[in-house]
Amino acid sequence: MSSPQSILEHTFGYTRFRDPQREVIDTLMDGQDALVLMPTGGGKSLCYQIPALAREGCGVVISPLIALMQDQVEALCAAGVRAAFLNSSVPPEQAQQIEAALQAGELDLLYMAPERLLQPRTLAMLQRVQISLFAIDEAHCVSHWGHDFRADYLQLNCLHEQFPTVPRIALTATADRRTRAEIAQRLDLAEARHFVSSFDRPNIRYRIAQKDNPRRQLLDFIRAEHRDDSGIVYCLSRSKVESTADWLVQQGFTALPYHAGLPADLRAEHQRRFLREDGVIVVATIAFGMGIDKPDVRFVAHLDLPKSIEAYYQETGRAGRDGEPATALLLYGLEDVVKLGQMAANSDGSEEHRRQERNRLNAMLGLCEITSCRRQALLSYFAEELQEPCGNCDTCQEPPQTWDGSEAATKLLSCVYRTGQRFGAAHVIDVLRGSTSEKVLKFGHDELSTYGIGTELSAAEWRAVVRQLVVRGYLEVNSEAFGALQLTEACRPLLRGEEKIELRKLPTPTRRSAASGSRAAADIAPADAPLWEALRACRKQLADEKGVPPYVVFHDATLREMLAAKPQTEEALLSISGVGDSKLQRFGDAFLAVLRDFPPQ
Known part of the structure; x- marks a missing residue:
């Protein structure tokens, strides 16, 4: 077995753990359970991937998102990890090969959909092999009150009953106190250590505006700030998804629809293009569960109001996973309130469930209409206090009158x-x-x-x-x-003149000057632009040869560090964050050849 620190450095190419990754890993290494709340892009995956590699046996990861499984397995294989996934997209012959590899001790990590795991034959197979840990990803799916409830998750408490000595870790990026308690109760994690990181995503700029010709607002936004960037546009209905994607294409963008009504092979093709091509915009329903690890999504735009702050936080969290600047734009109107109110009133479930739906919608509306810092209000919803206004939201940068x-x-x-x-x-x-x-x-x-x-x-x-x-x-x-x-009843004092009310003024429409290129490219010094483009072209060529998204080769942040340091030797390249032993062996020569064409001045 290797130590967690050695795996971090040589497999994943990083030198330091983020808080609280090391504590979580040590908890699992000691055979204890953990419940982890960490924002999107905060490094949740390493919390179970590293102990799965450091402990004897194979780590089993339960995930509801087929796309996320494939994405993470591709990234792990590129780093030299023996990983595979089992879900409905895997042909029977390939599934048999994966199961044989598991039973032969040839896998380090195996990802499974919950319905696959819960099959009696699967549980029986797992009893015959050594399991290092169970990781339950997207654990908020267990909550009846949540926005992504999955009935299969309710049965995952069987892991505690059938594998009492195997440590378990449940992970999510979105859960208020009520949902955290429900996760612990339903998954039999009452004794688990809780690790709650900050929900803050300081690199995301939150911007919320009233609808006023939303298509024009979206077009101005993309052209001015994200012309060549990858992004996600959320709409409430499938028909609006398709019409918006068609309209964006007419405006000169590469835009693809994604919703449950499309044929599975078309969804897969659109997802593949989004992952592997630059500057692709996916237009998706609000129920869109792509859940992919694409790190360079530079903007998320909502053309309709999300039904809860949890949904808004999770969906906007798909922007800027690499820590680079990103924007979350939300356009909303009274018609959204009516639509979502009707959906809540007509939803299945008890009156208590419908009341909770209305409360969540009201909290979302409150976030839209506040005149103070958006980030402070957003974090407050998750019981986290931000002492000072963030300075990176619309109400901080342009205080409303x-x-x-x-x-x-x-x-x-x-x-x-x-x-x-x-x-x-x-x-x-x-x-x-x-x-x-x-x-x-x-x-x-x-x-x-x-x-x-x-x-x-x-x-x-x-x-x-x-x-x-x-x-x-x-x-x-x-x-x-x-x-x-x-x-x-609350309006009576206002009607009687016993109460005053301050209202938010509509902002004066302003057109931002059109910018050429993306914000990411604009951050590159003109003298470094040729090397930057050469590094990206090298990454794209290697990614196409391997049949993987470019970020599986290296993230933008790694390329930026190469750009700044201009390493000329393997040893120097290995010191770049994100370059591990396997990636150095597979990709090092190609990148060093590019870097040597641009020697340090």
């Missing part, structure tokens, strides 16, 4: 009351602004005392007032009555 909205709020609430609390925001705003639409005249609302008293605000400004009153609990959107606005 507020105004005394008491009179406007009173007008709006009165109009909701006068129209019988039976109409949606658009109709109420038409009445306030004195519209002569057929619907206003049909119901005689042009004769109400509130007709035409709100001409001082635009329709967009009134929609912002509605959103903020909904978020603050003065109004409710009745999803079962076609989105009708209805008053709550």
Whole structure:
């Protein structure tokens, strides 16, 4: 057996553990269980990969994501680790070969889908071989309250019963206190040590804006800041995914749809292209569970509101896994509130479950409408305190202006009351602004005392007032009555003039100057640009020859370090972070040849 430190250096090419990786690894090395919460890109995988290599036997990893298994196995094999996966995508003949390799002691790590693991024949096979540990990835899938619930995960407590001496580790990037407790209870991890890292992803810039021609907003954003970058665009429906992808193609981008309604082979092809080609944008449903380790996703954009902060955090967490700057853009509107409210009201489950869904949606809306630091609010939701504003979100960089909205709020609430609390925001705003639409005249609302008293605000400004009153609990959107606005008890002091309310102003639209290329390329000094492009071309050629994504060869961060240090010998190249013994042997000569063409000045 090698020591964890030796494996870190020679297999994975790093010199230092991040907190709390070493503690987690030592816990498993001692045969104890662990529950690990660590943000995406924080190094969760090493927490089980290293002890699986250091202990006798094969480590078994349970993951719900087929794409993630394949991705991680490719990366491990490139580092010289004997790894394989078993799931529904593996042909029977190949599965038999993998099982034979496991029983012959020829595997270090085996990834499995939960439904495969739980088959009686699989459990019987595992009883006949030496298992170093069980790793349960994406452990939040066990939670009924979570956004990714998987029924198969509820049966994984059988590992504790059938393999009582094998240490187990459960890992997730998203779980509040309630979900953590549910994971520990359902997986029989009551005695496990808990390791909770910071949820902060300081390299991600959070930006949230109201919808105002969202396609134009998305286009301006990509052209100005991420023209040549890989990114993910989330939409709520499959039809919107496909139409948005088609539209992005028309704008000159390489954009691919990805949702459960596409044929499996087409999804696999789109995923392969996203992993292996530069500058590909995937447009996906919010239920998109790609869960891949692609480190250089430079932006994640939501064109519809996520239904919870957990979902938002996990989906935005796919940006910037390499630690380089990335952006999370969210565009939302009142129509999102109505749609998600209807989904929550019509969801299966008890009234308590639906109430929790509504609470999570309200928390997500609160994050959208706050005027203080987004990151502080986001971390606070996960019971983590950030002492100072982050300086890397829209509200920190461009603090929103507020105004005394008491009179406007009173007008709006009165109009909701006068129209019988039976109409949606658009109709109420038409009445306030004195519209002569057929619907206003049909119901005689042009004769109400509130007709035409709100001409001082635009329709967009009134929609912002509605959103903020909904978020603050003065109004409710009745999803079962076609989105009708209805008053709550909380609005009485405001209507009586006993309470004032400060509202957020709509930002003045500003067009950013179009930038050529990506932010990552812009960070490269002009004198280093030829070497940078040569290193990337070398990586792409090697990746194509091996049939793997470029980052499986080396991450951008490793190429940047090569660019700065310009190593000329194998020993110097081995000192670069991310270059281990296996990668030096397989790729070292090719990169050294490139680097020697650009000797240090």
